[in-house]
Amino acid sequence: MNGDVLHPGPTGSANGSAGPAEERAGEDRLRRERAVTFARASVELEGFSIGAEAEQDAALFISGEIDLGEFIRRGKARAAF
Template sequence: MNKEVTMTFRLEPDLRTSFTEATEMEHRPAAQVLREFMRDYVEKTRSCATVRPPMSAAERERREDAVNYARSSVGLESFKLSRDDEEHAQRFINGEIALAEFVKVRQ
């Protein structure tokens, strides 16, 4: 891969030190790790942008109502959602996942 540009940015000295120490523990160049972070970020951003269009306020409200109904239903059965379940529900409300993924059985 041909490296043609340099990127300069500011960060806290403690963060730089900690990051350098972490990469040295793995015997990996810091620049290599940063490039991997950047590639992962670009891929994640591209996949999200192509999968989900912006969500309307009405859709968000509909999703919140649906999740609140599900919470009530679960509560009537004397169950309580775990923290992971609540985070999963919030991802659905935020539009990060579709209904099919939200209702899919999870381990």
């Protein structure tokens, strides 16, 4: 090298590839997204639809902004009569 300094790329490593933490975060997000997709399909196959608030909560869950417990709590609160 000619005095160049490697700086971490946007994914956190000097070579631009994802490090273990980033890979785990990506895997977790994919797992949450698949779970929501499966649940959505199940609900729709039963002839029901998912409301806008539930879709917003699903997006928050997928992004990791809320955890599964909070996602379920919010759904139950909407379903309460």
